[in-house]
Amino acid sequence: MKALILAAGLGTRLHPYTLHAPKALVTVAGITLLEHTITKLQSFGIHEFIINIHHFGEQIIDFLEQKNFFGAQILISDEREQLLDTGGGIKKALETLTTDENLLVHNVDIMHHYDLKKLMDQHSQSHAQVTLLTQQRNTSRYLLFDAADQLKGWLNQKTGETIPSNINPLAYKQLAYNGIHLVNQKALKYFPQEKSFPIIPVYLKMAQNEIIKSLEFEQEWWMDLGKPEALTEAENFLKR
Secondary structure, X not given: XXXXXXXXXXXXXXXXXXXXXXXXXXXXXXXXXHXXXXXXXXXXXXXXXEEEEOOOHHHHHHHHHHOHHHHOEEEEEEOOOOOOHHHHHHHHHHOOOOOOOEEEEEEOOXXXXXXXXXXXXXXXXXXXXEEEEEXXXXXXXXXXXXXXXXXXXXXXOOOOOEEOOOOOHHHOEEXXXXXXXXXXXXXXXXXXXXOOOOOHHHHHXXXXXXXXXXXXXXXXXXXXXXXXXXXXXXXXXXXX
């Protein structure tokens, strides 16, 4: 299995750390977010990576060269000329896969102690096209799942906007996406022709015809490191 590490974001929430470096190279406990992610995935037997780059992308390439690419096969997906958003980045990665191959997608700015084998096993056993790691936590946007954990819709808690527009959010489980999921190469047929686009609308459309499952993240430690204060909290947790 290959993994796509989404590292091309501008990291604006992490200012001032990202004024002169990409968020992938921001450190927690003296180790970059990128290294934390790669070594975590390697511990689950993944040794082939695709890493997309944009903001200060050359620094990521230099870092990987200095680390001898962590002994892994790493393909750089270069978005320095045009940022492709999550959907475009995933589409470009899926186009490098063989038919029916699965891709693990992992945001570079999250850390966790989750057993990813659970995600891999459920994805395989359910024959899903996509399996999203989710959690019950406060956020402004929720994915809506039925009793069988099938994706049915999306809710913006602040504005009340829903997709589809006529769905009743109270009839479904409202779960937050945790920045990790598995997607099968066959999903490509649902992706638009555009280069740059977000991924969630694609999955919402796919869910009308394909199995898109939630796997709920429960007690394990997880953090979104998109803000400076979260870096300190993560460091303190790791020290404990």
